[in-house]
Amino acid sequence: MKESYTKEMGFVGDYIVSIRKIEKSFNDLRVLNELSLDIEPGIFGLIGPNGAGKTTLIRLILGLIRPSSGTIEVLGLDIEKDSLRIRERLGVLHERPTYPKGSAPLRFLQRIHDIYGDGKSPDALLELVGLSEAADRRIGNLSAGMTQRLGIAQALVGNPELVILDEPTSNLDVVGRYEIIQLIMQLHDEFGISFIVASHVLSELERICDNVAFIRNGTIVMQGGTLELIDRFSKGRFRITTDNPQQLAPLLEGVEGVGRIRITGISTLTVVVSSNSLVDLERRIKDTAEHAGIQVYSILGASTLEDTYMEVMTGVS
Amino acid sequence: MRIAKFLIILGLAFLIASYVPAPSSSHGNLVSGDRYHCFVVKVTNNLYVDVSGAENRNFSLYILDYNDTLIFLTDGSLENTEPLFSWENIQQFSGVLSLPEPGWYGVIITSSISDPSFNMRYDLYLTHATPYFTPFLLFVLLETLGGILLLYRKYK
């Protein structure tokens, strides 16, 4: 363990969360399987398909459920012994949260403030998340985006060092998603708050996360810096946009320098190439397509987190 | 604001409570000519009494305080008592009686004809006069408090 904790200085360690060989089963179903993970301060993305164990892991970190075996330390504190002290120092936005519908955002935040006993003023928080004008409206009447902002506000009440967000952009439209992502970045930059964001919307995570981990079937299959992983797994990978990927794919198998081919959409396929001369390769692909009467619109580097994720996950499967 | 609303609504509940009727009906009682019917009632304020004799028979109605009720029950007659109210040889009575203080009182009914073979049938209806003091006082206090709080919050 590299982290340490002092009351005066707060968290001064390298890892905000350190998980060692965690196992969790519900009846006969094993959801987490000897999962180990170290999370550094910053914005961390926990990525995995539905049912991979993301929410279970968050519930374990919060002490809402107990592990079958293994240990978890959050901000240098053991979750079994210091659950209350941990929760004093972190904020959470759960997936599909429930707040008192008949209450108003300001009053609700005031109650949470009283529970923490200290922290950011509810008025300032509402201003921070852009809900000042809705301070006295009924929570039940807020839009999905506003409710999600309120969720972020309530997670920030206790001046947390760490905020855990479980699917923060689910049920939001494009603008709502953009606003939430901007808010997370702003909070990290202004207040130095660390975030753990569990999501399967990879385009958003790619924009904000310093580090990510891919989780599947209850184990971490890959972990590292976002850019580092993208660079590592998307090197030599290209996305071809064409009018007939189904027909083009078998044809490309015969092209020299083209490795694995994967159809990724109705007009796209991804190829892994081993050729040194990309210009030559591009010409060869276009020639092959043209010879078969297939239109190729573009050949671009496949270097997104989504590509990386697909590469890693399909490799694992 | 909620606490002010709470107090005001609670006050209204006490207002309703102060008017909850407490009727006691006793219909078709049969008293023979040589006997008395004595209803011992606990009265907190004033008492509403409604008695009517059946078949146009006359009766007498007496209201005794607790000590006189005990004397009446000991002696078996009204001779040594001083009824607070008395109506004799009447067919019907209905009215609110202003009693001097809360306590136990005797409501005595007897037939006007003192013949043992004569049975008289009557109906009785007793109820407390409303409003009751304590809940009404609570109503006034709670409404005042709620009103002040409401105004204070609005002013603030």
Place this chain on the structure above:
Amino acid sequence: MYPRLKKLKAIMELEIDTHYSFPLLETIVSLLVIMSFYYATKAGFFMYGEIPIEYPIPGQSLLDLLPKWIEMGASVLAGRVYDNMMVILAFFVPVLTALSFGRDMDAGAFKTLLSYPISRRQLFMSKELLVLATTCGISSVSVLVAIRTFEPGPVHMDIVLMGTAVLWIPAMIVSSITALIAIHSRSLSASLFGGIAVSVGRVLSPFLFKDMPDMLIAIMNPGYAINTYLSSIQSGEILYSIPVGMFIAFAIGVLLLIVSMVSFDRMEV
């Protein structure tokens, strides 16, 4: 200590905002106040006024009987009112407990609440306290006001204690069982119907099983046992079984409360 109380107050306020939103709390409280007075007025006149003393009654000294009757007046009144109020609470206690625990379980609100720095015991106690205060607390106060209205003399402590026990002990048992059902079933409807079934069964048991021993009646429905003693039979056996039965019921209530709290502590959210 003060910050803990402040936290408990904040949890209760949040609970009120969530489960007792306007005007639910106000309606329940008003209803209980009005019902207390309704039963107090009804019980008062029924006992003292409706049955006439026919005088003279041969061979019976009314003079001996009347003062005793009058002395018992407040107890009889209280017994009647508390018994009737317990029937009313037999509905309110399981419903409010089911709403408080079952609905949070159904809606997944516990994961939000327990992500704040709240201990599970604090949350459990604040929910239980709020249910009992809203039902038994309000009923106790309003019944006492009602008894004082109709019995302006000094209120005997035994009546106050008896009434409080009659209201609080069965409510504690029913509430704990309802909470237990909610914790284990994780369902609002199961806790609602389960709680009401237990509560109504408890009230009706002396009527359904006529041969039930006095002690068991005092455990199941102390209000009924006291009322039976005061208004009709007045046997020494019943008198003995009432405090013993109520003490056993209290012990069961405390045990159930501890079991529910431990279950809540171990519950996976």
